[in-house]
Amino acid sequence: QTVVTQEPSLTVSPGGTVTLTCASSTGAVTSGYYPNWFQQKPGQAPRALIYSTSNKHSWTPARFSGSLLGGKAALTLSGVQPEDEAEYYCLLYYGGAQDVVFGGGTKLTVL
Amino acid sequence: EVQLVQSGAEVKKPGESLKISCKGSGYSFTSYWIGWVRQMPGKGLEWMGIIYPGDSDTRYSPSFQGQVTISADKSISTAYLQWSSLKASDTAMYYCASGDSFDYWGQGTLVTVSS
Numbered sequence: 208q209t210v211v212t213q214e215p216s217l218t219v220s221p222g223g224t225v226t227l228t229c230a231s232s233t234g235a236v237t238s239g240y241y242p243n244w245f246q247q248k249p250g251q252a253p254r255a256l257i258y259s260t261s262n263k264h265s266w267t268p269a270r271f272s273g274s275l276l277g278g279k280a281a282l283t284l285s286g287v288q289p290e291d292e293a294e295y296y297c298l299l300y301y302g303g304a305q306d307v308v309f310g311g312g313t314k315l316t317v318l
Numbered sequence: 319e320v321q322l323v324q325s326g327a328e329v330k331k332p333g334e335s336l337k338i339s340c341k342g343s344g345y346s347f348t349s350y351w352i353g354w355v356r357q358m359p360g361k362g363l364e365w366m367g368i369i370y371p372g373d374s375d376t377r378y379s380p381s382f383q384g385q386v387t388i389s390a391d392k393s394i395s396t397a398y399l400q401w402s403s404l405k406a407s408d409t410a411m412y413y414c415a416s417g418d419s420f421d422y423w424g425q426g427t428l429v430t431v432s433s
């Protein structure tokens with residue numbers, strides 16, 4: 208069974224920069240996995256942030272960016288705001304529409 | 319405005335059946351896949367499966383194949399997730415999502431299964 212691994216938790220200071228990563232048990236993550244990133248705050252539905260590695264939705268703040276880094280998908284937050292405290296999930300596509308796996312999530316604390 | 323509106327919270331007993339819904343509006347319902355996602359209490363997101371309302375092509379994650387049924391009625395722009403015999407372990411929040419890259423999400427339906 209394919210496993211997608213994220214850092215369980217990260218802490219960042221307001222105004223700082225942090226990078227969250229997303230690794231696949233099958234090997235290096237490439238653009239062909241169409242990495243997506245979602246943000247979820249307590250009691251809310253997930254919100255889409257990034258699709259196809261680095262593309263932002265119209266509502267995605269400019270401080271969020273997606274990339275590939277060292278064989279993993281990465282989400283970088285630059286100039287972190289207190290409201291960025293949330294759980295972040297990556298999603299990878301492994302082929303068919305049913306072959307989609309979420310990462311375990313990263314709890315980001317802004318402190 | 320694109321909206322996915324899910325049916326309300328449900329409380330069921332083990333062994334009962336259930337069908338929850340996700341109604342799309344503000345976009346071409348038949349042109350985008352709709353996915354279902356499970357989130358168990360205090361846990362992460364799990365991909366369950368997906369349906370293309372245009373032709374009802376349905377695919378399931380291996381973990382959920384045979385455990386649930388996904389369907390859609392394009393005449394009323396609604397997708398469904400159903401169980402024939404609920405278990406306590408089905409207790410979770412269930413989300414639907416659609417759009418080019420699952421840009422749009424429903425508000426979630428909380429399903430509680432308890433004797």
